[in-house]
Amino acid sequence: MSALAFALPLGMLAYTGLETVANLAAETREPGKTLPRSLFYGIGAVVVVSVLVAVVGISAYPPHPDAAGPSGWTTDLGDEWVRAPLVGIAAAFDGHLPHGVAQALKVALGITGAVVLASAVTTSISGVGRLAYSLARHEMLPHPFARLSRRTLIPPVSIVTAAGISCALLILAVVLGRPVRFLAGLYSFGILLAFAAAQLAVLRLRITAPNLERPFRCPGNIRIAGASLPVAALVGLPLTLGVFAAMLATHQRALVAGGIWLAVGVAVYVAVRTQHREHLLERVEPAEGDLVPEREGMYQRILVPLKAGPVGEDVLGTAIKLAEEQGGTVTVLHVVRVPLDRAADASMPAEEARAETSLADARKLAAEHGVEIEEKVVRHQDLGAAIVDEALTGGAELIVMGSSPRWRRWSQFVSPTVDRVLRKAPCEVMVVAYPDGYFDEDGANGGGEPS
Numbered sequence: 313m314s315a316l317a318f319a320l321p322l323g324m325l326a327y328t329g330l331e332t333v334a335n336l337a338a339e340t341r342e343p344g345k346t347l348p349r350s351l352f353y354g355i356g357a358v359v360v361v362s363v364l365v366a367v368v369g370i371s372a373y374p375p376h377p378d379a380a381g382p383s384g385w386t387t388d389l390g391d392e393w394v395r396a397p398l399v400g401i402a403a404a405f406d407g408h409l410p411h412g413v414a415q416a417l418k419v420a421l422g423i424t425g426a427v428v429l430a431s432a433v434t435t436s437i438s439g440v441g442r443l444a445y446s447l448a449r450h451e452m453l454p455h456p457f458a459r460l461s462r463r464t465l466i467p468p469v470s471i472v473t474a475a476g477i478s479c480a481l482l483i484l485a486v487v488l489g490r491p492v493r494f495l496a497g498l499y500s501f502g503i504l505l506a507f508a509a510a511q512l513a514v515l516r517l518r519i520t521a522p523n524l525e526r527p528f529r530c531p532g533n534i535r536i537a538g539a540s541l542p543v544a545a546l547v548g549l550p551l552t553l554g555v556f557a558a559m560l561a562t563h564q565r566a567l568v569a570g571g572i573w574l575a576v577g578v579a580v581y582v583a584v585r586t587q588h589r590e591h592l593l594e595r596v597e598p599a600e601g602d603l604v605p606e607r608e609g610m611y612q613r614i615l616v617p618l619k620a621g622p623v624g625e626d627v628l629g630t631a632i633k634l635a636e637e638q639g640g641t642v643t644v645l646h647v648v649r650v651p652l653d654r655a656a657d658a659s660m661p662a663e664e665a666r667a668e669t670s671l672a673d674a675r676k677l678a679a680e681h682g683v684e685i686e687e688k689v690v691r692h693q694d695l696g697a698a699i700v701d702e703a704l705t706g707g708a709e710l711i712v713m714g715s716s717p718r719w720r721r722w723s724q725f726v727s728p729t730v731d732r733v734l735r736k737a738p739c740e741v742m743v744v745a746y747p748d749g750y751f752d753e754d755g756a757n758g759g760g761e762p763s
Contacts, residue, residue, distance in 0.1 A: 321500040321559035326362055328503050330354050344527025369397060372404035395492070398425075440474040441466025449598035451590050452581050459622065460629055465680065488565060497559065497566030502573075504556040511549040515541055611740075612640040615708035617647065617699050618670045627714040627744055628674055634712070635683045643686045643706055644674045647698045650691050657691070664689075696732030708739050715745040 333351050340346045369389050378386035393400025402421050406414040445467055448458035456469045481498070485491035517524060519539045530542040560567050585592050616631035618624060628644070635642045646667040650656055671687045678685040688706075692698035703711055713730050734741050 317558040318562040321504065321555055321563065322496050324500055324503055324507075324555065325496060326358050327355070328499065330358075348528045365398070365401070369401050372401055437471055437474050438466060441470040444470040444473075451584060451588050451596040454580075454584055459626060461625060465677075484569070493563075494565050494569075497563030498569050498573075500559055500563070501556075501566045501570035504552055504559060505570075508549060508552045508556060511545040511552065514545045515549070518542070611635075611638060611710040613643065613706065613708050614640055614710045614712060615643045615645060615699070615703050615706060616712045617645045617695070618674060619714070620666075620670070623714040623716050623746065626746070627712055628677065630742075630744055631712040632678055632681050632683050632685075634710075636681045641684045641686060642678065643688060643702070643708065644671060644678075645688045645690065645699065645702050646670050647695050648689060648691045649695060650693050652693055656693075694732075696729045696736070699729070699733050700736045700738070704738050710739060711737055711741045713741065713743050715743050 330351060333347055333354060370387065373387045373389040373393070375385045375387045389397055389400055393403075398421055399418065402414070402417045405417055408414075409417075444453055444457040445460070447453040448455060448467070457467050457473075459467055459469075461468045481495065482491070485494045488494055514530070518541050519537075522539060530544055532543040533540045534543060534546075535541075582592065590596055611634065614631050614635055616628055618628065631642050634640070648660060648663045648667055650658065650660070667689045671689070674685060675687070686706075688702060690698050690702065692701075699711065702708070711733060713733060715730060716727070730743060734743070
């Protein structure tokens with residue numbers, strides 16, 4: 313029983329990754345149908361594949377007596393091939409299949425293993441970025457975790473943080489010894505907590521918000537104290553907590569590391585809420601993308617001047633988000649600033665190359681969001697005048713610009729370029745003002761005009 317209690321939490325690792333189905337919610341047209349179907353198919357596939365692998369493995373390496381073992385029986389799959397059971401299964405075919413076929417199976421297994429590992433790393437970082445972005449928008453993590461990058465589409469600080477924590481855990485696992493068991497136990501600690509929290513959240517929402525709009529409703533419900541509760545959560549929650557208790561009893565190192573991890577998370581949460589003067593248990597709603605009432609905020613033609621640096625990336629993302637929500641188009645404008653002592657058509661290869669790179673990045677981001685953009689490169693000696701002229705000739709309904717914190721440190725709210733556009737623009741102007749600390753010092757001070 314002790315061996316079963318040890319192995320059962322580790323078996324839950326087979327079901328990790330199912331939560332990534334939720335990451336597809338933003339791209340799914342019918343989440344009430346597509347997401348549950350994908351989740352059920354995934355669970356079924358995991359069960360079927362796990363059973364088949366176990367059957368084939370035991371068939372290839374049947375149990376045999378072992379006087380030294382605690383139960384008197386053992387299998388080579390758990391001894392010789394304990395670190396690579398699938399490789400052991402592939403090796404078992406040698407002698408039963410032509411040698412070339414058996415070797416091809418080993419090669420195919422190695423290639424698929426590498427692909428699976430690469431996919432796991434990619435989806436893990438993507439999941440971390442999405443989760444951190446959501447937490448930061450709800451004042452649970454520092455604001456840098458809510459700042460997207462036009463290149464990665466997830467916060468860069470999340471990528472760096474995830475990589476750093478992963479490296480630290482690997483080093484810690486090696487130092488403590490038996491790294492595979494330690495990391496598997498720690499992962500199981502987090503997964504079981506997440507599964508339990510998800511089931512508890514479903515039950516709580518059914519009680520506190522019974523009339524909430526639900527695209528999908530889990531089948532098999534019973535009424536308890538007037539609330540319609542899903543049987544799956546009622547049964548799954550105590551079972552998950554039971555497996556979690558078994559994990560705590562058999563994986564002491566994971567218990568200590570998981571406890572430290574939770575303590576650090578609570579400390580960060582309290583620090584962020586305290587810094588922003590929010591109550592610890594208060595629900596914080598993130599700011600809406602459309603900052604004006606709907607009647608005045610339906611813009612079909614949006615003009616956004618391109619600017620290097622974090623401010624420019626955030627402003628471009630805001631403009632594309634508005635266009636995506638309203639089905640509009642975005643005109644991205646790169647102004648090549650011509651010095652006063654040079655002719656308007658003077659050769660400026662470095663500036664022209666910078667313009668092409670900037671437009672290519674904007675084109676990529678817009679394509680990923682399904683937004684149509686129009687690219688413009690103009691030469692002008694005055695950035696503000698160039699933006700106003702383009703708004704006039706292009707029939708823009710909205711100009712989106714940014715205000716860097718450095719201007720407020722100089723007792724100005726906006727830069728001279730933004731001020732010129734505010735005074736002369738023929739349409740509405742949205743100025744996104746960023747507070748001190750939103751960007752690091754280099755980001756806040758870099759990039760120059762037009763913000």
